[in-house]
Amino acid sequence: MKKYWLIKSEENVYSIDDLKKDKVTAWTGVRNYQARNMMRDEMRKGDMCLYYHSNSKPTGIVGVCTVAEERCIDETQFDKNSEYVDIKSKIENPTWICVKVKFVSKFKKVISLEQIKQDINLQNMEVIKKGNRLSVQRVSERDFGYILNLNN
DNA sequence: GCCAACGTTGGC
DNA sequence: GCCAACGTTGGC
Numbered sequence: 001m002k003k004y005w006l007i008k009s010e011e012n013v014y015s016i017d018d019l020k021k022d023k024v025t026a027w028t029g030v031r032n033y034q035a036r037n038m039m040r041d042e043m044r045k046g047d048m049c050l051y052y053h054s055n056s057k058p059t060g061i062v063g064v065c066t067v068a069e070e071r072c073i074d075e076t077q078f079d080k081n082s083e084y085v086d087i088k089s090k091i092e093n094p095t096w097i098c099v100k101v102k103f104v105s106k107f108k109k110v111i112s113l114e115q116i117k118q119d120i121n122l123q124n125m126e127v128i129k130k131g132n133r134l135s136v137q138r139v140s141e142r143d144f145g146y147i148l149n150l151n152n
Numbered sequence: 153g154c155c156a157a158c159g160t161t162g163g164c
Numbered sequence: 165g166c167c168a169a170c171g172t173t174g175g176c
Contacts, residue, residue, distance in 0.1 A: 010174085032159075032172095054174055113175080131157045133173050153176105160171075 003042065004144040005049040006127055007065075007101070008135040011056035016063040019051070019103045024068050027098045028076045029084045035136040040097040043136075045070050049101060050139060050147060052127065053110070060112035061147060069100035107151045121146055 007027065009015065019025055030036055047067040053059055074096035076084035089095040116122050126137040 008174090034159095059175070133158060135173085156173100156175095158171105158173080161169085163168095164166090 002141075003044065003047045004139040004141055005038075005043065005047060006052050006061070006125075006137045006139050007049045008052045008054050008137075011053040015053065016051050016103075016106050019063075019065060019101070020106060022103075024100055024102045026072055026074065026100050028074045028096075030074070030098060030135055031084065031086070031096065032135065035134050036096060036098075038136045038138070039099050040071060042138075043067050043070060043099045048104075048144060050144065056110075058110055058112040058114060060110040060115065061107065062110050063106040064104040064148070065101040066104050067099050068102035072098050072100055074098045109151070111147060111150055 014025070027039065030039065045067050049065050049067065050061045051063040051065055053062050073094045074084070076082040077086040077089045077094060077096045078091065079085055084096075086095055113127065116125060117128050122128070122143060124140065125143055126132050126134070126139075
């Protein structure tokens with residue numbers, strides 16, 4: 001059963017254009033247990049993700065990617081030169097597990113947070129709920145399909 | 153840069 | 165286990 005997600009990235013850190021160029025990337029640097037648990041326990045190869053830019057103008061959904069590989073070790077936790085290093089994490093039992101995502105498409109136009117807030121059909125999306133800072137969120141199949149249609 | 157809304161840490 | 169202090173996220 002394919003599942004649908006929304007994943008956030010700061011545009012100036014790793015944008016949809018970076019993913020388009022790299023084709024596949026490990027979704028490293030997530031240091032929130034709830035987000036990790038979703039990646040580790042629920043995200044599976046073939047699942048589809050909306051790609052969301054935070055800290056951008058405007059913020060919003062900018063494209064689509066797919067889970068290319070599941071349950072990957074986030075290597076940045078063992079990299080002493082990385083800002084994401086976690087000295088408490090053990091090689092034999094890594095704390096941080098992520099997925100690899102593959103570029104699928106970039107939208108013609110950003111579907112902005114403002115637009116989502118105003119769309120009566122998208123009021124169940126996590127991303128518009130107050131205080132929701134999770135960088136990995138579940139999206140319903142219906143909302144995912146609706147958003148793809150908005151891009152047409 | 154501000155600040156609300158979190159999540160994490162650590163003393164007790 | 166509680167909770168104050170602190171750190172982070174992310175919209176604006």
